[in-house]
Amino acid sequence: MNSPLVSICMPAYNAGSYIIESINSVIDQSYKNWELIIVNDGSTDNTSEQLEKLKDDRIKIYHQENKGQCTAANKAFSLSKGELIKFMDADDLISPDFIKNQVEVIAGSEKTIASASWGRFYNNDLNTFKLVTDSIKSDRAPIDWLVESMTGKQVMLQCALWLIPRPILTVSGLWNEKLSLINDFEFFIRVFLKAEKISYADDAILYYRSGLNQSLSGLKSKKGAESAYESIDLGVKHMLDYESSPRIRNLAANHFQHFVYDFYPSHASVTNKAEQKIKDFGGSSISYASRGYTKILTQIIGWKACKKIKYTLSAFKNC
Structure with missing residues (x-):
């Protein structure tokens, strides 16, 4: 079997409590031709001390001032040499045959992106892991994969799920450094639509760590809301540029509706814009x-009044 070099690009910010577990899940891969590039993005905890313990020559570590996840991911990519690229968060885990099986389904193609299965675990306890069972397990054109994955639910685009040939990223461009919250939505839609096929790798499982207080997905500041809106806006534009059709417009409206449900009433300026988009x-x-x-x-009383009551009660609780 051809064994191309796989570059795993891992941004890390205040990940000292769990980054070694994530790194070990890479070290334990049955596929051995990989490099792991870790960009410590200005961590203020013990991330640096944890990284100093690593002795594997395949692991490269770069330290920078805090510039955000997207900038750190782009820096890791710039330091990489692999034919195939995986972006991976510093708090997630992958199953032992994950990379091997993804390399096999790509099979040397520069136009195929490999996907995988996933599930969540909570409070750093793998015993709570539950596999999500609705993964698309057959080949799809990227636009059809997106439509099927977005219909009736919010799409899962967690970065470690994907193995991407470098030429696709060269054409699509890298992470949008202006975005923070749900930055993966815009990025992966843009990347997918430069591929010809998304292929599922059997027995490749992502263990997605949930419930971290400091995770980007938990931030709902005004800046986070504006980033989420911009990511959705850009992502649906990519899809509409590729296929302007009723099914894509409906998905666009629904994703802006999810945004409104998530952020109303705390950020009126962006939720009002989203409602106009709908x-x-x-x-x-x-x-x-x-x-x-x-x-x-x-x-x-309607969902808006209900959310206003919840928002008011939460504000009193935090006083």
Whole structure:
């Protein structure tokens, strides 16, 4: 079997509590022709001390001032030499045959991106891991993969899921350094649409660590809201430039609707813009997800009033 060099690009910020576990999941891969480039993005915890323990010659470490995840990922890529590229967060884990099986499904193609299965675990406890069972397990054209993955749900584009031939990234461009929250949405849509095929690698599982207080996905500041809006806006534009059709416009409206459900009422300036986008795309087909007392209250007073009450109660609690 051809064994191309795989470059794993890992930004790290205050990851001292879990980065060694993530690195060990790379070291333990059955596929051995890899390099791991870690960019320590101005960590203020013990990340640097943890990285000093590493002795594997395949691991390269670069330290920089804090510039953000996208800048760190781009720096790692600039230092890489591999024919195949994987971006990987410093808190996630991959199964032992992950890289081997992804290399096999790419099979030397410069136009195929490999995907994988995934699931979540919570509170740093792998015993809580639960595999998500709706992964697309057959080859798809990228636009069809995106449509199927986005229909009726929010798409999972976690960076370690993918193995990408370098030529695709050369054409697509790298991470948008102006974005922070859900930066993967814009990036991977742009990357996928420069490929010809997305192929599923069996027995390749990403263990996605959830529930970290400092994770980017947990930040909902004004800056985070603006980044999320911009990422969705750019991502759906990439899709519409590729295929301007009713199915894409409906997906665009639904993703802006998810955004409104997530951020209303705390960031009116961007949620108002998102609501206008929903109208421009012909309206959303998704409803506000709720259950129990929240569902009953939503049916009586509407989801916006319900969220305003929750937002007010949360503000009082944090006083």
